[in-house]
Amino acid sequence: MITQGIAAMDDLDGLYAKVRAFNDFNERNDPYGEHDFGSIEHEGQTVFWKFDYYDVDLLMHSPDASDPAVTCRVLTIMLAEEY
Numbered sequence: 001m002i003t004q005g006i007a008a009m010d011d012l013d014g015l016y017a018k019v020r021a022f023n024d025f026n027e028r029n030d031p032y033g034e035h036d037f038g039s040i041e042h043e044g045q046t047v048f049w050k051f052d053y054y055d056v057d058l059l060m061h062s063p064d065a066s067d068p069a070v071t072c073r074v075l076t077i078m079l080a081e082e083y
Contacts, residue, residue: 005079006047015042019049019077039080046080 002012009015022038029039036051053065054072062071 001074001076003076003078003082005045005082006077009043009045011043015047015077018042018047019075022049047077048080048083049075049077051075 006012006015018040019038022040024038025033025035030037038049040047040049052074053062054060054074055062056070056072058072058074065071
């Protein structure tokens with residue numbers, strides 16, 4: 001999923017490449033070691049990306065986020081100001 005602010009950016013391919021390549025996880029930005037949130041700069045803007053873990057019907061949180069049989073992962077990319 002992308003927000004309206006992200007959809008309005010010019011270089012979405014470049015942004016997606018930065019999200020895919022992100023690996024700067026540390027204790028400050030990933031205290032639980034889940035690797036489910038990141039912050040990057042793109043086109044002079046701070047961009048956040050995050051994973052949410054829903055049940056397979058996308059109605060509520062997954063009962064067990066570690067079990068792909070009962071979990072649908074959703075990636076959202078947004079401008080920091082849209083968070």
